[in-house]
Amino acid sequence: MVTIESSNPDKVGPAPRAPVHAFARVRVRGPHLAGLLSIVAGLALWEFFSRVVVANALFLAAPTQIFGAIYRLAIGGQLGPHIAISAAEFAIGYVIASLLGIVTGFVMASSEVGKRILQPWIAGLYATPTIALAPLFILWLGIGIWSKVLVVIFLVLFPVTINTEAGLRTTSARLIEMLRSFGATPRQIFFKLSLPSAMPFILAGLKLGIGRGLIGVVVAELFGSRAGLGRLISQSADAFNMPELFAGVVILAVAGIVMTAGFTWLERVLVPWTRD
Amino acid sequence: MRTGGIFRHAVSAAVLTLALSLAVVPSARTAEIVVVGTVGSASANLWPVFIGLNKGMFAEKDLKIDLVYVQSSAAVIQQLTAGSLDVTMSTGLVDPIRAIEKGAQIAIVRFESQSPPYALVAKPNIRSLRDLKGKVISLGGAKDITRIYVERMLAPSGIKPGEFDMVFAGATAARAAALQSGAVDAAILLPPSNFQAVANGFNELGLTADFTPELPFSGTVVGVPWANAHRAVLLRLLDAHAKAVAWFEDDRNRTEAVAMMVKASGLKADEVEKAYDFYRKGKFFEPTGRVSITRLKALMGALESLGDLPPGMDVNRLLLPGVTVVSD
Numbered sequence: 109m110v111t112i113e114s115s116n117p118d119k120v121g122p123a124p125r126a127p128v129h130a131f132a133r134v135r136v137r138g139p140h141l142a143g144l145l146s147i148v149a150g151l152a153l154w155e156f157f158s159r160v161v162v163a164n165a166l167f168l169a170a171p172t173q174i175f176g177a178i179y180r181l182a183i184g185g186q187l188g189p190h191i192a193i194s195a196a197e198f199a200i201g202y203v204i205a206s207l208l209g210i211v212t213g214f215v216m217a218s219s220e221v222g223k224r225i226l227q228p229w230i231a232g233l234y235a236t237p238t239i240a241l242a243p244l245f246i247l248w249l250g251i252g253i254w255s256k257v258l259v260v261i262f263l264v265l266f267p268v269t270i271n272t273e274a275g276l277r278t279t280s281a282r283l284i285e286m287l288r289s290f291g292a293t294p295r296q297i298f299f300k301l302s303l304p305s306a307m308p309f310i311l312a313g314l315k316l317g318i319g320r321g322l323i324g325v326v327v328a329e330l331f332g333s334r335a336g337l338g339r340l341i342s343q344s345a346d347a348f349n350m351p352e353l354f355a356g357v358v359i360l361a362v363a364g365i366v367m368t369a370g371f372t373w374l375e376r377v378l379v380p381w382t383r384d
Numbered sequence: 385m386r387t388g389g390i391f392r393h394a395v396s397a398a399v400l401t402l403a404l405s406l407a408v409v410p411s412a413r414t415a416e417i418v419v420v421g422t423v424g425s426a427s428a429n430l431w432p433v434f435i436g437l438n439k440g441m442f443a444e445k446d447l448k449i450d451l452v453y454v455q456s457s458a459a460v461i462q463q464l465t466a467g468s469l470d471v472t473m474s475t476g477l478v479d480p481i482r483a484i485e486k487g488a489q490i491a492i493v494r495f496e497s498q499s500p501p502y503a504l505v506a507k508p509n510i511r512s513l514r515d516l517k518g519k520v521i522s523l524g525g526a527k528d529i530t531r532i533y534v535e536r537m538l539a540p541s542g543i544k545p546g547e548f549d550m551v552f553a554g555a556t557a558a559r560a561a562a563l564q565s566g567a568v569d570a571a572i573l574l575p576p577s578n579f580q581a582v583a584n585g586f587n588e589l590g591l592t593a594d595f596t597p598e599l600p601f602s603g604t605v606v607g608v609p610w611a612n613a614h615r616a617v618l619l620r621l622l623d624a625h626a627k628a629v630a631w632f633e634d635d636r637n638r639t640e641a642v643a644m645m646v647k648a649s650g651l652k653a654d655e656v657e658k659a660y661d662f663y664r665k666g667k668f669f670e671p672t673g674r675v676s677i678t679r680l681k682a683l684m685g686a687l688e689s690l691g692d693l694p695p696g697m698d699v700n701r702l703l704l705p706g707v708t709v710v711s712d
Binding site for chain 2 (some may be wrong): 332
């Protein structure tokens with residue numbers, strides 16, 4: 109509730125700033141507070157469940173044990189190299205797949221022949237269990253980062269391609285007609301209308317690719333790697349070290365959350381008209 | 385009325401006859417099903433199990449073995465810990481030791497193999513252990529017992545951990561396939577897969593038993609809750625397994641033992657024969673099943689040096705009182 113007061117109703121000038129009650133301040137920050145409270149409550153419940161109900165770190169590690177493992181791995185210098193390797197594999201694969209996916213989507217959207225040629229491959233490879241091909245990629249490219257990069261490319265490429273193509277195709281035909289009637293060139297139509305119209309779809313595809321890419325990195329490392337979070341997870345599982353196993357999982361989850369949040373911010377900047 | 389009376393008499397007679405017949409039929413003891421987990425697929429390590437199944441030694445003890453293959457030694461112990469398996473056989477001993485240290489309710493009840501029967505086999509162009517520096521070797525797992533063996537084998541050649549790459553496949557058959565397809569440069573293999581690889585032109589670089597004679601290899605591991613609830617069944621199972629080992633060690637059974645493994649593994653008879661002779665000559669199967677505390681402590685020491693085990697762990701935590709028999 110806001111109260112506006114003025115000691116002199118005839119005074120000329122800017123209206124005095126209305127005092128904002130504390131409750132209003134809390135309401136403005138409500139959505140973020142709710143999310144934070146949800147996480148804290150979830151962690152507390154997890155801690156209680158694992159310490160009291162399960163009471164065996166072999167089956168379920170408590171959050172405090174997991175954070176302890178993260179701290180020990182970080183202090184011991186083991187965590188950094190694992191994160192660096194996985195991050196490099198993900199970043200390289202993701203960038204290549206995103207660029208390829210956008211270009212391929214554009215080709216499919218702008219050329220009927222291109223679409224007919226590429227569609228069966230896109231549809232078939234999208235449905236292929238790429239993870240099962242990881243051992244083959246290791247055979248082709250060795251145990252280094254490039255076999256993992258290839259897995260990430262395969263997993264990220266298709267949602268980006270499909271979303272890009274869908275976004276470009278759903279550009280309003282009436283708006284295109286309208287721009288043509290005003291004498292717009294195809295280039296102008298693409299940059300002024302088609303691309304902005306497709307942006308929400310492209311960004312959605314890129315967001316989808318984050319989770320798939322992270323999964324690809326981990327699973328590919330499980331099959332064979334020198335280092336990486338997937339390797340850390342598999343080694344920890346073999347050694348029955350659940351806190352370290354969960355440490356790897358939590359780091360990947362946090363990476364996914366941060367990147368997704370980053371893309372959400374990017375959406376607000378690039379496509380503000382899609383905000384509620 | 386007379387008809388109704390005859391009918392009642394007939395029904396009574398039938399019921400009485402049925403009751404009498406049930407009373408005199410001897411109650412047959414139904415076989416107890418034991419879910420036994422093991423790694424990968426058929427290999428020479430499982431010879432006593434195949435003998436026990438084929439020669440009816442388990443059936444004699446009213447046991448029905450449900451044999452489950454799991455992809456790696458660590459995974460089979462995870463399944464045992466979770467209660468999906470009752471017993472595991474031919475299990476690398478490092479995995480149960482680690483699991484018990486972390487609180488798993490499992491125990492080692494017998495040694496099946498006092499020393500490791502593995503061979504390190506490499507591509508034709510790799511002629512010595514020294515040549516493995518910088519190469520890719522297929523092992524059972526990142527923390528598998530095979531890793532300990534390989535690192536010990538390479539150490540005298542000056543190759544330290546990190547100076548070779550590792551890929552993992554829990555089962556010997558998978559590692560052998562990876563080697564023979566050219567996917568890896570070397571692999572640690574159990575018989576008869578090593579003999580098959582050598583017959584195909586690959587080079588055997590060394591035997592683990594020559595480098596790690598003090599380290600035991602495999603054993604039978606049980607879930608403690610199951611063992612406590614089925615003590616008699618467990619003892620019958622171990623007894624049947626011991627009989628199977630004794631049968632294997634009898635020269636008169638060589639031909640039949642080889643035929644069993646040929647059928648189970650799909651490998652050639654001459655390769656399986658070599659495996660049989662290798663196991664007999666090296667006395668790899670532990671006939672008494674007794675657990676050597678000295679060897680167990682040596683293995684725990686190896687795990688401590690890798691940082692996988694805290695120092696000073698009580699060896700008795702690994703054993704099942706009343707079932708595990710120690711030899712020293």
